[in-house]
Amino acid sequence: MKVGIIGGTGGMGEGFALRWCANHEIILGSRDKQKAQTASENHMKNIKNSKYADKVKGIIRGNDNLSVAKESDVLILSIPYENIQSTCGEIANIIDDNCIVVSPIVPMSRNQDGFYYIPFQEGKKSAGTLVAENLPKCNKIIVSAFHTISEIKLKNIEATLDADTLFALITKNL
Numbered sequence: 312m313k314v315g316i317i318g319g320t321g322g323m324g325e326g327f328a329l330r331w332c333a334n335h336e337i338i339l340g341s342r343d344k345q346k347a348q349t350a351s352e353n354h355m356k357n358i359k360n361s362k363y364a365d366k367v368k369g370i371i372r373g374n375d376n377l378s379v380a381k382e383s384d385v386l387i388l389s390i391p392y393e394n395i396q397s398t399c400g401e402i403a404n405i406i407d408d409n410c411i412v413v414s415p416i417v418p419m420s421r422n423q424d425g426f427y428y429i430p431f432q433e434g435k436k437s438a439g440t441l442v443a444e445n446l447p448k449c450n451k452i453i454v455s456a457f458h459t460i461s462e463i464k465l466k467n468i469e470a471t472l473d474a475d476t477l478f479a480l481i482t483k484n485l
């Protein structure tokens with residue numbers, strides 16, 4: 312299965328790629344194709360030098376976000392909350408009708424002190440709702456998931472993920 316990760320050059324993208332390449336073809340997406348290719352090569356090198364090298368059946372490669380959106384069976388939107396509308400606007404007409412879209416997006420932002428929550432003002436929408444609204448032609452499933460999984464644990468493939476995570480399905484025309 313082809314799993315594309317829009318914004319895959321971030322920490323969450325790295326963690327998803329390192330874990331899921333055991334069984335799948337992972338395509339890291341970036342606004343900058345070269346950045347995605349360099350990140351993918353580094354991840355493949357790290358895997359080859361790890362004790363899991365023999366268990367990995369898939370690969371990680373990189374491309375620009377739009378190419379990734381076009382060819383993915385499952386598409387992870389691993390981008391900041393503030394960029395949902397602009398990014399979904401670019402990919403809305405090119406993702407496959409049957410693509411399953413997954414949003415781990417949390418309404419958090421970063422400053423020099425670290426992460427902070429973007430306050431939910433009246434009428435402000437959840438990330439999953441915003442994704443669904445901005446992908447109107449996505450007629451299969453949008454899954455909101457992985458919000459409680461820390462990037463640090465996700466990237467450490469030697470760590471067992473012992474955390475719970477909630478999944479919300481936003482179904483459209485099933």
Ligand SMILES: NC(=O)c1ccc[n+]([C@@H]2O[C@H](COP(=O)([O-])OP(=O)(O)OC[C@H]3O[C@@H](n4cnc5c(N)ncnc54)[C@H](OP(=O)(O)O)[C@@H]3O)[C@@H](O)[C@H]2O)c1
Pocket residue numbers: 317318319320321322323324340341342343346347388389390391392394397398415416417418419457458459460461462463
């Ligand atoms: N970090 C965590 O522990 C954690 C845990 C749970 C959920 N989450 C959520 O998961 C998502 C990804 O997390 P992350 O920490 O990997 O995020 P991140 O590092 O802040 O950003 C991920 C990628 O988004 C792309 N990006 C940045 N600005 C953009 C823009 N203006 N337009 C389009 N793309 C842009 C960048 O890729 P390019 O520059 O290569 O395009 C970047 O590498 C976020 O919504 C976060 O809230 C994070």
